[in-house]
């Protein structure tokens with residue numbers, strides 16, 4: 001599903017067939033989760049294939065490496081250019097791009113002895129945004145920010161996300177909402193969270209969340225469209241008084257939340273601030289003007 005016999009990926013300076021690319025079973029990343037990655041989208045826009053916010057994603061990749069002391073010295077410009085080449089070589093338009101920085105064979109817990117890099121891409125259908133999610137409050141908290149670098153997109157952090165997602169699905173929900181170590185709402189396993197109350201959008205501040213690039217785009221949309229937005233800590237109980245809510249992330253885009261722990265939101269999604277943001281986001285990623293979106 002991620003590749004066919006003709007798929008090419010970028011691996012350590014070369015384009016190679018996915019079927020012929022290989023890695024080492026003694027990688028520090030495989031054993032200890034000590035690696036960093038990104039999740040990026042390309043869209044077939046009105047002006048051709050565009051990678052959405054490539055600069056911001058590769059800036060975060062470099063920052064993630066620096067934060068966990070993985071030496072990595074590609075430039076943002078080169079990374080962006082390679083990504084476009086991966087798309088072109090595979091004739092991809094609407095696609096998901098996955099860069100991964102992983103470490104050399106090393107069974108100790110000391111600094112990496114070498115670093116490898118790959119960029120793979122696969123087709124990822126156009127904006128859907130039609131579903132709405134039944135969300136539960138996870139029993140898994142986000143990690144203590146003093147134990148890990150929360151701003152970094154580190155492979156090992158995703159065990160926490162996988163546990164929360166599995167728990168949610170087992171309980172019959174679509175998605176989990178995770179709290180921080182103090183019981184304040186943090187984020188989803190792979191997306192940031194917003195809710196609406198009395199004409200204002202609220203979202204948790206940085207600290208126990210990944211600084212999402214989509215979250216930042218939502219901030220920009222709100223500024224542009226004069227939608228009031230406040231960053232604050234809040235407890236899950238507050239959500240039962242909320243008018244609407246949504247998750248946002250590169251993969252999820254802007255997605256409606258229908259209910260939390262079975263309690264439905266009072267506002268129909270189509271009338272919510274989230275729906276306005278969703279429409280604007282869709283226009284931005286597709287390179288269309290969104291000035292016509294009526295608030």
Ligand code: PMP
Nearest residue numbers: 190191192210212213214249250
């Ligand atoms: N939080 C987590 C834990 C994530 O994995 C993601 C996806 N990268 C996000 C939030 C959203 O980030 P972005 O908008 O940059 O994709």
